[in-house]
Amino acid sequence: MDQQSVTMSDVARAAGVSVTTVSYVLSGKRAVAPDKREAVQKAVAELGFRLNTVAQSLRTKRSRTVALIVPDIANPFYAQLARGLQDAMRPERYHVVVCNTNADRAEELLYLDDVVRRRLDGVVITPQWLAPEDFDAVRAAGIPVVVSSDTGPGSLDLVRADSHEAVDQAVAHLARQGHERLGMLAGPAGAPAGDPRLELYRAAAGRHGLDLPAGLIVRGKHTREAGAEGLRRLMSRKKPPTAIACVNDRTAVGALEAAEQLGLAIPSDLALIGHDDIEIASLVRPRLSTIRYPAYEAGSTCGRLLLERIAGRAGRSEVALRTRLVLRETT
């Protein structure tokens, strides 16, 4: 049941040496005479000894564990990000604990607090509601943080999308097809960082002579339901848009479904463009035109930055991952 587990002193006794020697055999940090080394290894094998990493962490102050704090791991985008992060951390023998916040500020804070309590070695976070000062405690504890988001507190390492060019191309494409009124299903209102994707579309619309009036910007969560709801709202306007840009593919898929229910023909009645290019985007019909953001690569990049930081890198880094317009059947 609650087996007494084998400790280093058990091994030491069995091998006829001190725990010091056992420790050094295991870590290889100091030379040990061949006969003792072998005696230790034999004892380790026979007793089935396993280093207790909790005790090790207490002593060394390194837990070899990092946290990934995201709104929802069941969202394929974050699942992909998680995978990238984990694959990057694995070779260094780091574990990743996944934390779902449901895009709730209280949960974000709770998890951040947990990180310092548990003395984790680092955090990758896609914050939804956090202000720079919310990171003070983590920073004070000396715990490295990498933010994965379009924008974040200016002092932390950041991995973001560089969608400038792709959005410009997307809008140019829509303009070429004769669209004049653009609508947008944007992210939630009140986010501390504003809504960078909305700003990109706004600027691009200006450049290409499209109209993106305030009345055609709908705020909502990053979900299918919100996308569907948003589309219905947009299409019930006096002057509905002929093209809609969506903050991500989930909302775009929701919008697609709602449009279908309304009997709208895509793309002839209405063009839709998503963001991220998650697996679903190429599987729905009509296939979703979107702006591809390499989530897996974003995750592994976060991992790389985190490892660098843990290893002691000093300066801040910011990596902008290039996105790419993928034209399919909804535009």
Added chain:
Amino acid sequence: MDQQSVTMSDVARAAGVSVTTVSYVLSGKRAVAPDKREAVQKAVAELGFRLNTVAQSLRTKRSRTVALIVPDIANPFYAQLARGLQDAMRPERYHVVVCNTNADRAEELLYLDDVVRRRLDGVVITPQWLAPEDFDAVRAAGIPVVVSSDTGPGSLDLVRADSHEAVDQAVAHLARQGHERLGMLAGPAGAPAGDPRLELYRAAAGRHGLDLPAGLIVRGKHTREAGAEGLRRLMSRKKPPTAIACVNDRTAVGALEAAEQLGLAIPSDLALIGHDDIEIASLVRPRLSTIRYPAYEAGSTCGRLLLERIAGRAGRSEVALRTRLVLRETT
């Protein structure tokens, strides 16, 4: 930088009491005089003290962390399972570390070993290649294990699908539509537990007078690519099947794409049926008929069983989650 963090003895000094008292104020396990209690609380607040859970774990031998060991968190099925598990563990303040094995036996063993090294409080695992004795070390360490799989080592808690009825209905439905030759895209060959889903289809085919010849059973991984490849193999047989059952939805989607490329009409030339009902299943066109397995619920059930075990439940439990046939457009 590497901030000296505040410990209980710092708090004790500031509050003019012993660490013992601080500990008891924090845990509430012993009565403490109001004035001292307040002094401690004040000191905690002023110093920004946070309990070091590593030290706590060492002392109490509980890490409040469990592992989830699955082939791939980027697979929506497992992502959903993970979410269910996490939601179940969260109220008890447990963390979940997610481990991807890529369905590789060596990785499975490595992670299992890690679990005991890190003295985690429990494991949920969907093993692909593990035999009962591979769990000996974990068992010896007294660490609770819950298996999420169609079948598993008979001695461990198990959460599985009960697809008997649904598969029977699916096959009956195919028979009713006049199908006679059934093919199957099954799981990898050589799994220690055999392939329960294949067996279900085999039995049901017998009952309903369908042919499921050995030549029409293709083994492969649980991926889209394997599904596509498998379909091509099946359709190049002398006598190809008119209906194919797939081990899960990912392979079914792969098969669907391959069928489309071959110019096959679904469902008139070929019927397809999947398993799990992941989000994609209802989004592809034609929409995939499938057998719905509630992955989220499976995850939360695993969490519940794990918590019971941690709390001391003795007997083994096995939960069979009822699956349900969902007929859409591929049959």
Added chain:
DNA sequence: TACCGTAGCGCAATCGATTGCGCGATGGGA
């Protein structure tokens, strides 16, 4: 006055590792 139960608190051992420091043995050079 003597005795005893109880509430409040602290000492010190303990969990299982890591590591600075120093000690003894060995051997090469003068």
Added chain:
DNA sequence: TCCCATCGCGCAATCGATTGCGCTACGGTA
């Protein structure tokens, strides 16, 4: 023969909590 550098090893402190045990003070009862 003597000295000192080098190698191998162990003692004991330390990381930051938890908790068994025992001590003091206080108040009620006989």
